[in-house]
Amino acid sequence: xxxDSGPAGRRVSKIDRNGRPGLVYPVMFGPSALGFLKAxxxxxxxxxxxxxxxxxxxxxxxxxxxxxxxxxxxxWNYSPELNTPENRSFVDGFRRAFHRTPGGFEMQSYAAxxxxxAAYTKAGADASADDLRTALQQVEVTSPVGALRFGTEQAAxxxxxxxxxxxxSDGSPALxxxxxxxxxAHPDMTTDEARAALAELPSGGQ
Numbered sequence: 001x002x003x004d005s006g007p008a009g010r011r012v013s014k015i016d017r018n019g020r021p022g023l024v025y026p027v028m029f030g031p032s033a034l035g036f037l038k039a040x041x042x043x044x045x046x047x048x049x050x051x052x053x054x055x056x057x058x059x060x061x062x063x064x065x066x067x068x069x070x071x072x073x074x075x076w077n078y079s080p081e082l083n084t085p086e087n088r089s090f091v092d093g094f095r096r097a098f099h100r101t102p103g104g105f106e107m108q109s110y111a112a113x114x115x116x117x118a119a120y121t122k123a124g125a126d127a128s129a130d131d132l133r134t135a136l137q138q139v140e141v142t143s144p145v146g147a148l149r150f151g152t153e154q155a156a157x158x159x160x161x162x163x164x165x166x167x168x169s170d171g172s173p174a175l176x177x178x179x180x181x182x183x184x185a186h187p188d189m190t191t192d193e194a195r196a197a198l199a200e201l202p203s204g205g206q
Contacts, residue, residue: 021047029055037068048073053175056165057103066173069165077158077185078104078145079175080168087144101172107144111156114141115148153188160185 024047026036033055040049049069053076056069080091080101090110094102115136120127123135140149151157161181168174182197189197 023048023050025050027052027055034065034068037065037072041068050074052076053078053104053163056175057105063173066165066175070173072165073178074163074165074175075160076104076163076175077160078107079161079163079177081174081176082145082161084144084146086142086146090144095170101168101170101174103175111141111143111145111148114143115139115150115156151184155188157184159183 024040024045026033026049028036037049049072051072051074053074056066056072056074056076080087080103090107091102094100094106118139118141119132119135122139123131127135137150137154140147142148145159148156148158159181161177162179163175164178165173166176168176182201185194185197
């Protein structure tokens with residue numbers, strides 16, 4: 001692959017100089033991510049791209065970003081194409097309100113508000129900070145990604161999906177689950193816990 005004067009082209013040329021990889025795992029955000037994806041495509045990159053879902057989250061460049069990332073894979077805790085009643089309701093309402101398809105950051109914000117509402121309902125509107133903290137540790141919410149509660153690490157335990165950039169039900173580009181997925185992932189997973197979760201993955205499908 002040839003180089004160019006821009007940083008995206010220099011990153012792409014380094015991939016080629018380091019040999020023919022079996023896959024490429026970029027981690028960058030916003031305009032940098034868009035520039036890299038465009039350069040990778042224009043210079044004929046053929047190795048499949050795997051990345052984190054946060055790199056492909058809806059932003060001010062989300063339409064161009066996802067179009068440039070068509071066919072790329074991402075591990076993430078959300079897809080607007082998850083087929084649950086709660087997610088269909090969430091996606092429909094979000095599209096009516098904001099005229100675009102939601103991503104994982106919007107789902108996480110929505111789930112956070114569900115947690116706060118459930119905690120205040122349990123502890124009372126005049127609850128102290130300590131009472132609210134205790135209530136948050138006890139409640140469970142039915143979010144767009146299913147039932148959620150806080151784990152022992154004080155973080156929500158998410159299922160992590162293998163997704164691929166494809167087309168959402170409204171025709172817009174989106175992360176679409178292709179399976180399999182890791183159940184109950186959380187930010188503080190140890191290496192042993194992650195290996196155990198990966199060992200439980202089925203040989204195919206979701």
